[in-house]
Amino acid sequence: MSLLASIPAPPGNSFSLGPLTFNYYGLMIALGVLAAVEIGRRRWQAQGGDPDDITSIATVGVPAGLIGARLYHVITDWKMYTDSPFDVFAIWNGGLGIPGGLLLGVAAGVWQARRKGITGDRLWDVIDAVIPGIPVAQAIGRVGNWFNQEVFGGPSDLPWALEVDPRYRPEGYAEFNTFHPAFLYEALLNLTLAGTLIMLDRTERLGRGQILPLWIAGYGVLRFLIESIRTDEASLILGVRVNHWTSAIAVIVGLMWFRHMRRQAQVQAATINSFEDLAADEALLQGDDAAGEAANDS
Numbered sequence: 001m002s003l004l005a006s007i008p009a010p011p012g013n014s015f016s017l018g019p020l021t022f023n024y025y026g027l028m029i030a031l032g033v034l035a036a037v038e039i040g041r042r043r044w045q046a047q048g049g050d051p052d053d054i055t056s057i058a059t060v061g062v063p064a065g066l067i068g069a070r071l072y073h074v075i076t077d078w079k080m081y082t083d084s085p086f087d088v089f090a091i092w093n094g095g096l097g098i099p100g101g102l103l104l105g106v107a108a109g110v111w112q113a114r115r116k117g118i119t120g121d122r123l124w125d126v127i128d129a130v131i132p133g134i135p136v137a138q139a140i141g142r143v144g145n146w147f148n149q150e151v152f153g154g155p156s157d158l159p160w161a162l163e164v165d166p167r168y169r170p171e172g173y174a175e176f177n178t179f180h181p182a183f184l185y186e187a188l189l190n191l192t193l194a195g196t197l198i199m200l201d202r203t204e205r206l207g208r209g210q211i212l213p214l215w216i217a218g219y220g221v222l223r224f225l226i227e228s229i230r231t232d233e234a235s236l237i238l239g240v241r242v243n244h245w246t247s248a249i250a251v252i253v254g255l256m257w258f259r260h261m262r263r264q265a266q267v268q269a270a271t272i273n274s275f276e277d278l279a280a281d282e283a284l285l286q287g288d289d290a291a292g293e294a295a296n297d298s
Contacts, residue, residue, distance in 0.1 A: 005159040006178050013147045028144030029096075033062050035140055036133030043129035053116060054130065060112040065105025072100020076235050076242045098138060098223070099246045106212075124209035131211045132197045135190035135219065142190070145183035153180030153229035160184070170231045182230050189222040207265040210258060217254025223247040 014023045037058045041051035073096055074081060074088050081088050109130065110123065118126050145151040149168040156162075161178035169176065197215060200206050206214070224247035234241045 007146075007160060007162045007181055007184070009149060009163040009165050010147045013149075024147035025144035028147070029066075029141045032137035032140035033058070036130075036137035039133035039136060040130040043132070044126060047125055047129060049122075049126065049129070053113070053118065053126065056116060057109045057112045057126070057130070061105045061109030064108030065101040066096070068104025069096035069098060069101025071104075072097030075100075096141075099243070099250070102134065102219075121208060127209060128201065128206075128211045131215050132194045132201070135194040135197075135215070139187040139190040139194070142183045142187040146181070150232065151183040151186070151230065152232075153182040153185075154231050156180045170233065173231065179231070180229055182226050185229075186222065186226045189226070190219075193218045193222060207261065210261050210265075213254045213257035213261060215254075217251050217258060220247045220250030220254060224251070 010024070013025065014021050016022070037054060040054040040058070044054050045051045070088075076097060106127075110127070113123055113126050142151070146162075149164055152162050152164060155173060155176040156179055158180075160181065162181040162184075163177060164179050166174060169179075173179075193215070196218070197211055200214075201211060224244060227241050227243045227247060230241075234243065236242065237245055
């Protein structure tokens with residue numbers, strides 16, 4: 001395969017400063033977390049909230065998300081650890097299942113928000129503030145997959161194809177030098193999703209809390225697409241990748257939840273309009289009665 005242009009393989013997956021060694025994968029995850037927290041802080045402050053609320057929520061939600069992501073990966077790819085079970089804790093080598101991280105991280109974040117007294121409509125407001133930052137964090141974190149030479153698709157000779165060192169190539173693909181950079185596709189799609197959610201929110205096309213189910217459905221779609229081009233080994237259910245099943249469920253649940261919330265918002269709006277119409281009619285009747293009494297007195 002002639003190589004006209006490509007994304008080069010990384011020079012390594014870590015660097016050292018004195019006696020300390022830093023893994024690029026972990027650094028990308030940390031940068032993604034910082035970006036998400038900052039986005040959430042600014043959006044929450046714009047709604048009149050205390051930005052420190054977001055920092056407090058992140059101190060609980062982020063560790064829970066990492067635990068959930070690792071658990072999801074280990075559960076769905078447990079065969080990788082049968083010969084070396086202690087590698088389960090080697091999180092710096094990669095292996096974070098995003099669906100598990102999102103589920104446990106969001107749940108823990110909501111729990112912490114409620115502990116701080118953020119409940120009712122304000123709880124939905126803080127969720128609206130936080131959600132768009134999550135796909136941004138995912139996009140930045142995906143760069144870590146480049147350093148680990150993982151999350152790539154089938155062979156490709158496109159100008160943006162990814163060079164992969166021979167020891168990282170899947171079985172049956174040893175003769176190919178470049179592959180689709182699936183991690184990059186997912187990163188760009190996540191940034192697009194984040195931008196779309198923020199745009200819809202700013203144009204007031206979404207009601208309170210509707211960002212959450214829309215994000216779930218949107219992520220399900222993009223993850224389903226990415227899974228379709230990946231060539232790495234994965235656990236299967238009925239011959240289909242586990243993450244395909246998870247993504248499909250996310251799309252269905254997200255769309256059904258979003259539709260339910262939209263209908264609820266429409267019913268509430270109709271109810272409010274009805275009360276306003278009744279109040280206006282009553283005021284009009286009272287005005288007519290008052291005018292009639294004034295005419296009789298005269």
